[in-house]
Amino acid sequence: QVQLVESGGGLVQAGGSLRLSCAASGRTSSTTAMGWFRQAPGKEREFVASIGISSINSGITYYADSVKGRFTISRDNAKNSVYLQMNSLKSEDTAIYYCAARTSTYYSARAASYGYWGQGTQVTVSS
Numbered sequence: 001q002v003q004l005v006e007s008g009g010g011l012v013q014a015g016g017s018l019r020l021s022c023a024a025s026g027r028t029s030s031t032t033a034m035g036w037f038r039q040a041p042g043k044e045r046e047f048v049a050s051i052g053i054s055s056i057n058s059g060i061t062y063y064a065d066s067v068k069g070r071f072t073i074s075r076d077n078a079k080n081s082v083y084l085q086m087n088s089l090k091s092e093d094t095a096i097y098y099c100a101a102r103t104s105t106y107y108s109a110r111a112a113s114y115g116y117w118g119q120g121t122q123v124t125v126s127s
Helices: none
Strands: 002-007 010-013 018-026 033-039 046-051 061-063 071-076 081-086 095-102 121-126
Touching (some): 018 033, 018 095, 033 071, 033 081, 046 071, 061 071
Parallel strands (some): 010 121
Antiparallel strands (some): 033 095, 071 081, 095 121
């Protein structure tokens, strides 16, 4: 079992920044790909960003078009943590953000491919 705990959400004005953190515990492995998803009220959960594992660099990343260039996903394997730096936030970024982990080295945008989920952290962007 893997437990994931998100933190760092909050209220921010449009154009501002937030950094989300996700700490993993339990049967973690540095070969586990991680992802961030979000769900806005009345909408389905959507992919935000994912990071895989590479022995060459810090991890191969993949982003939804809606956040590309504004959000950055990163990880610290020594701390079993993954982060989501969110810049130039917009009101449409308002959602509950979830951290997820999958037992694969490759990134994925498919929520169904992730077996472990955190409880979520609220991000609210005021316009």
